[in-house]
Amino acid sequence: METLSVLHVAQPLTAGVPRVAGDLVRDQRARGWRVGFACPEPSELREVGSEAGATYLRWEATRSPSPLTAGETARLNRLIGDFDPDLVHLHSAKAGLAGRLALRGRIPTVFQPHAWSFEAVGGALRAAAIRWERLATRWTDTIICVSNDERRCGVERGIRAHWTEIPNGVDVGANAAASAEDRERARSELGLDGAPLVVAAGRLCEQKGQDILLRAWPQVTAALPEARLALVGDGPWRTQLETSAPSGVLFAGYSTAVPAWLAAADVVALPSRWEGLSLVLLEAMAAGRSVVASDAGGMRQTLTSECGAIVPAGDDAGLAAALRARLLDPGLAADEGAAARRRVERLHDVRDVAAQVARAYRDVLERRRLPAAIDVRPLRAGEHATTDQV
Numbered sequence: 001m002e003t004l005s006v007l008h009v010a011q012p013l014t015a016g017v018p019r020v021a022g023d024l025v026r027d028q029r030a031r032g033w034r035v036g037f038a039c040p041e042p043s044e045l046r047e048v049g050s051e052a053g054a055t056y057l058r059w060e061a062t063r064s065p066s067p068l069t070a071g072e073t074a075r076l077n078r079l080i081g082d083f084d085p086d087l088v089h090l091h092s093a094k095a096g097l098a099g100r101l102a103l104r105g106r107i108p109t110v111f112q113p114h115a116w117s118f119e120a121v122g123g124a125l126r127a128a129a130i131r132w133e134r135l136a137t138r139w140t141d142t143i144i145c146v147s148n149d150e151r152r153c154g155v156e157r158g159i160r161a162h163w164t165e166i167p168n169g170v171d172v173g174a175n176a177a178a179s180a181e182d183r184e185r186a187r188s189e190l191g192l193d194g195a196p197l198v199v200a201a202g203r204l205c206e207q208k209g210q211d212i213l214l215r216a217w218p219q220v221t222a223a224l225p226e227a228r229l230a231l232v233g234d235g236p237w238r239t240q241l242e243t244s245a246p247s248g249v250l251f252a253g254y255s256t257a258v259p260a261w262l263a264a265a266d267v268v269a270l271p272s273r274w275e276g277l278s279l280v281l282l283e284a285m286a287a288g289r290s291v292v293a294s295d296a297g298g299m300r301q302t303l304t305s306e307c308g309a310i311v312p313a314g315d316d317a318g319l320a321a322a323l324r325a326r327l328l329d330p331g332l333a334a335d336e337g338a339a340a341r342r343r344v345e346r347l348h349d350v351r352d353v354a355a356q357v358a359r360a361y362r363d364v365l366e367r368r369r370l371p372a373a374i375d376v377r378p379l380r381a382g383e384h385a386t387t388d389q390v
Contacts (some may be wrong), residue, residue: 004361004372005034007085009076009095010045011061015203016279017092017114020168022048024089027354029053030384031375036083038076057083061094069098077102086372087361093117097132105139108364112144115276115297116153120207130157137161141364144357146277147298162367164360167298169353170282170344177288177341178263186263196227196327199265201258201280202272204235209271209294211241212316216271218246219320224327229269232261262287267326267333272296273313282348285340290333292322302348307340351378 006028010021021037022045028035029052036055039045050056057079061072076098080088087108090099096111103109118129133154137143142162145151151163178186187194198220202208210231217229227248231241234254242251255261258280262268268284268291275297282302284291291308293299300310309326311318326333355378362374 003032003034004028004374005036005084005086006089006361007036007038007057007080007083007087008045008049008089008091009038009059009099010043010091011039011059011063011094015044016168016276018043018045018048019279020112020114021045021089021091022052023169023171023350024354024357025049025054026052027351027379028358030379031358032384034085036085038079038083055083061098063094065094065097073098073101080107086370087364093129096136100136100139103139108141108361108368108370109139110142110144110360110364111136111140112146113150113154113276114146115207115274116150116157118157119153119274130159133157133159141367142360144360147301149298149301150276164363166353166356166360167302167348168277168279168282169348169350170279170286171351172286172345172349175259175283175286177286177337182263186260189260190257190264192228192230192264196224196266197264198227198229198267198269198323198327199232199261200229200269200271201232201255201261202270202278203233204231204237204241206237207273207275208233208235209273209313210237211244212271212273212294212314212319213269214241214245214249216316216320216323217249219317220324220327221246221248223324227327230261230265232258258283259287262289265289266330267292267308267323269319269323270294270299271313271319272299275299277302282344285337285344285348288337288341290326290336291340292319292326294319302343303340304343306336307343308336349378351380354378 008021037049038057038059040060089110090096091112092114118126142164144164144166146168230250230252232252232255262284268289270293272294277298293303294313295310296313309322358376365372
């Protein structure tokens with residue numbers, strides 16, 4: 001094959017999954033590959049993919065399995081046939097379900113869970129999800145996990161697969177460390193005063209654990225009555241969270257200004273019940289912010305003790321104590337933020353991550369005896385691969 005042809009399939013439509021897929025689409029187009037992306041509309045991936053010059057294939061699909069799944073699978077199968085890729089990269093559980101049922105291994109297939117579906121459910125649904133993942137490995141050339149924790153979680157559930165561990169990344173150039181002046185500017189733009197501020201950004205839902213944070217918050221304000229908590233995002237739990245929220249909590253709603261909120265923060269909180277590897281965590285670290293996170297998914301592997309604090313998932317008392325300590329000691333928070341920035345620069349530059357994905361594709365094709373001339377160097381900002389660099 002002269003030019004690699006890759007199709008990305010993604011559902012859900014907002015937040016981390018389409019952003020990770022979008023970063024890969026952008027990088028792969030810069031490598032000169034033929035790239036397509038299939039997703040419902042509207043999706044955050046649509047704008048990024050179109051700007052990168054990738055081909056959009058409209059795939060209407062709901063987020064969860066349902067009686068509609070058979071039709072969604074058939075439509076995806078037709079789209080894949082029309083695009084005729086050399087390799088398909090499936091993002092998250094629904095694309096992983098429909099894509100592998102459609103392909104059944106006839107085209108090299110990469111699956112990236114972005115957090116395991118069985119962690120979100122219990123009982124019979126959990127057992128069925130685990131059985132499916134065990135079965136689907138026969139149609140999966142490699143599973144990309146964003147952390148050792150995510151891979152181990154799969155192994156412990158009996159999923160026997162070819163594993164590739166590649167962390168998520170952020171654009172460390174575009175996500176600059178926020179100075180004290182940046183903090184004041186962001187607070188002014190957002191209409192905030194100088195009170196100690198904790199920011200939690202993410203979809204308002206069970207996974208992200210904002211209810212745990214709200215239970216913890218009175219334990220913070222008992223020591224710091226002037227402290228404020230901003231929940232940035234929207235989702236199915238918003239109404240019940242607003243109903244149960246104590247004083248000092250701001251519901252900012254969905255926002256395209258997440259970088260400004262992170263810049264405005266003294267500490268960033270991530271109380272998730274389960275995760276793959278949160279992009280908000282990486283963005284907060286890139287912004288030079290101390291982070292207090294739950295021990296979920298790749299959090300522990302990414303957020304070392306010099307960068308913030310890890311507390312047990314669901315532990316509101318531990319969460320409150322860690323937040324309180326950093327709000328009461330701004331010097332500690334500043335030191336942790338600086339260490340976090342250095343760690344992201346070293347390990348989570350999105351261009352290095354995209355190059356690791358390119359290597360994973362090359363390995364898949366070589367195992368299939370479909371060798372391809374693939375440039376696997378990290379591409380720097382504005383750089384485009386040429387044939388003599390392959």
